[in-house]
Amino acid sequence: MILGRIRSALADVTQPDPALDVPIEWEYGRPSGTADVLGTFVEMVVDYQAVVKRVPASEVAATIATLLTEYDVASVVVPAGLDPAWRSAITAAGVELRADDPPLSHQQLNRIGGVVTASAVGIAETGTIVLDHREDQGRRALSLVPDLHVCVVRADQVVSDVPEAVGRLAGSVTEGHPLTWISGGSATSDIELSRVEGVHGPRTLLVVLAE
Template identity: 70%
Template structure:
């Protein structure tokens, strides 16, 4: 008997008592994909994990988002930003009132033009408490992917109702975007790598600074 015959023989022996050909029916699993994972406080865990990735997180009420966005940008020394077309006008007005130059991406800015802009402000699609990950599906309030990869600072607004417990729950929420063929960008902290001698280098393949406004 060769190795192949021995392996197949063991497989046949292990399956001898299996009468149900459908593996899902043969081994019932009570776990439901996309069901929330229990944790003490989803928002607190999300903030903790974002900060662990060296992102700056600010929590505020929904009515204070525009002012908080402008304050964070100004405090970080951001003097110019690009804004996706679908963002709330109150955010744009607050940013302009803070003396920050606003650029539109219509027509699309070139890579050189984006590289000369300090930051970008976007909304988000869903965020994951367990991993501190923010997912963009690049709807109108998030813009195309290049906007969130080239400027050095990314400020993203996350609504409290967009924060889920874990990755399976997030994937379930993103089903419509996936079906529609939308690109997805998963962000876990500022862009960084420690590939060379375990020395952390930031801004290698994306924004060096990540600010998160959690609107509760």
């Protein structure tokens, strides 16, 4: 009966493609026109209880080392393709550098203090960071198990909204890369609104915005 009603309602529809049947003046993936994309991104990320450091690209390595020292991180795991200068700065700060080759077990990752990765896209409107897990980001477990995540986002990776981000990520999807969408440190609330952090990933997110 339900399908019959649907067929009756569509009897006068001659164009099977809904996008053509009801045209909308909208170009998917077009920037939304956010006046201050970087400023909005920072504001939204901070609103998620994350820490953001805006620095020149030349100061990224030193900033990573400073953050790890400030948060008393004794060891970090890094993906294979991480910038060598960042690796050197981490080692110089006295932080133990762990490689994921061969892949570390979840138990081993759980004993490591943090992880340092690059990123694929930042979204201003939602304060979201997307990883597509290329060589400078590593496999998903690296960014989900350790308790602290230092994530570097380049200014040219920050887009206005989700549709623009999806357009940027089309190549990653086509190539079969998994996507991890991060909006602040991991947190959840129960029915009594008691906030619990670190349930589904790192409880502390530190973002270095390289300009």
